[in-house]
Amino acid sequence: MAKNTSAEFVLRPFEGIPAEADLVAMREIIPAATIKARTTAEFGSREFVFTTSLPNQLAGLHRTDGVVFLALQTLAGSGDLSRDLAANLLETLELEPGTPLLRSELPEAGPRLQDVLDLSQPFEVEVRDSFDYWMDPKEVTPEIKAELEDLADSLIDTKKLTSVDSAYWCRMGAKEFLRWSMPYDEDAVINGIARLHAKRESSIDGSKFLGAFRSCGIVIPVWELKRGSEAEDIDAAAGKFWTTLKASIENTEPLDSNERRARAGIISRQVTLR
Numbered sequence: 001m002a003k004n005t006s007a008e009f010v011l012r013p014f015e016g017i018p019a020e021a022d023l024v025a026m027r028e029i030i031p032a033a034t035i036k037a038r039t040t041a042e043f044g045s046r047e048f049v050f051t052t053s054l055p056n057q058l059a060g061l062h063r064t065d066g067v068v069f070l071a072l073q074t075l076a077g078s079g080d081l082s083r084d085l086a087a088n089l090l091e092t093l094e095l096e097p098g099t100p101l102l103r104s105e106l107p108e109a110g111p112r113l114q115d116v117l118d119l120s121q122p123f124e125v126e127v128r129d130s131f132d133y134w135m136d137p138k139e140v141t142p143e144i145k146a147e148l149e150d151l152a153d154s155l156i157d158t159k160k161l162t163s164v165d166s167a168y169w170c171r172m173g174a175k176e177f178l179r180w181s182m183p184y185d186e187d188a189v190i191n192g193i194a195r196l197h198a199k200r201e202s203s204i205d206g207s208k209f210l211g212a213f214r215s216c217g218i219v220i221p222v223w224e225l226k227r228g229s230e231a232e233d234i235d236a237a238a239g240k241f242w243t244t245l246k247a248s249i250e251n252t253e254p255l256d257s258n259e260r261r262a263r264a265g266i267i268s269r270q271v272t273l274r
Contacts, residue, residue, distance in 0.1 A: 012217030013081035016114050019123035021166035021181040024216045026052045027072040028273045029179050030168060031155045032128040038118045039093070043111075045118070046093050055134055060092030060101035065136040068092055074103075081216065082112040089116060127160050127168075159231035163239030169231035176225040178204065178234060182218060184249060189219050190270075192249030194263035198256075201244070205229075205237035211269035219270070 014020040019035060026033050035050040048068040054061050061069045070092060076084045087107030095101060130152035135144060161167040167180040182189050193209065196202040202209040207223040214220075225234060255263060 009079040010082065013076075013083075014113070014216060015183075016119075017117065017123075018119060019125075021183040021218065022123065022125045023050065023072060024183075024218055025166055025168060025179070025181040025220065026050065026125070028213065028215045029170075029181070029220060030125075030127065030158055032131055033158075034126050034128065034133060035123050037123060038121050039089075039116050040118050043090070043116050044093070048089065048093065049133075051133075054100075055131075056100075057102070058100045059088045059103040060095075061134075062092055062095040062097050062099050062101075063136050064098040064139060066097050067136075069134075077106045080112065082114060083107060083110065086111050086113045086116045089113075125160055127158055129155065129157075161231060161235045161238055163235045164242045167238055169225075169229075169234065175227065176229045177210075178207065178223040178225055178238065179213070179220050180222075180238075181220045182249075184218065186214065186217065186219050188249050189221070190263060190266055191255060191259075192245055192251065193221060194255060194259050194266055195248045195251060196245065197266065198258040198262040204241045205234050207234070211266060211271070213271050213273050215273040 012020070014023045017023065022035065026035070030052055033052050037048055037050055039046045039048070046068070048070055051069045051071055053073040054069055054071040057071075057074065059071055059074045061071075063069065068089075070085060070089045072085070074085075074088070078084050084103075084107060087110060088101060088103055090111075091103070092101045131148050132140075132152075135148070140148075157171040159169045161169060161178075164180070166182070167178060170177050170179060190212070193202055193212075197209060204223055205226070207225045207229075210222045210224050212219045212221045
């Protein structure tokens with residue numbers, strides 16, 4: 001089994017995991033979502049749930065009814081987020097039901113998520129509109145229910161598109177956006193969008209390409225959608241656009257002068273998260 005024997009920085013900590021782009025999205029841009037997963041037989045074939053976050057910034061939670069949660073929106077300290085999360089997961093699995101995990105110390109060298117996860121299982125994102133799933137239903141008092149409802153009211157309305165992988169519609173205030181997490185080489189994605197942008201072909205159904213977030217070694221391009229657009233309104237258009245964008249990403253020809261200028265503009269607006 002592969003071991004991480006150093007604390008060197010890992011640019012793409014989730015690389016090799018089928019859900020890489022969704023895990024990055026859950027860590028950075030989705031307010032509430034879960035993915036059911038399972039460990040390999042070597043690690044007990046234990047079922048658990050990836051979650052965007054947990055109450056009080058917990059790293060993990062072994063709920064009283066036995067459900068185990070691993071939070072993605074936690075601090076990473078070793079330079080290898082995959083190792084940090086694997087350490088959190090393995091420790092949470094061993095906790096008694098009803099026990100939280102708030103990790104602060106750096107983990108020693110050990111397995112990464114790529115070593116621990118059963119990668120043959122499907123990784124399906126469920127975007128949530130509340131944090132009710134944090135609690136064992138038997139433990140939800142009226143006070144807790146009211147607190148969870150207050151938290152739900154503050155969530156950014158988010159939906160996952162069905163026509164393409166790892167693309168998320170969201171509404172922020174009076175505007176709608178598409179944020180698309182892409183598990184490809186960063187330069188290839190930026191170059192691909194630059195080629196289209198230079199030809200004024202980077203729009204999705206009348207949307208405006210704004211720029212990109214950068215996190216965990218991949219990029220998340222962002223489009224501002226036509227005012228009032230719902231996820232269902234742009235889903236089919238995103239699927240059609242992906243055919244064009246994929247070909248552009250896979251194009252390895254050098255950029256021409258117009259495309260280089262477009263790329264420079266994209267890079268100047270790129271935001272690195274964390």
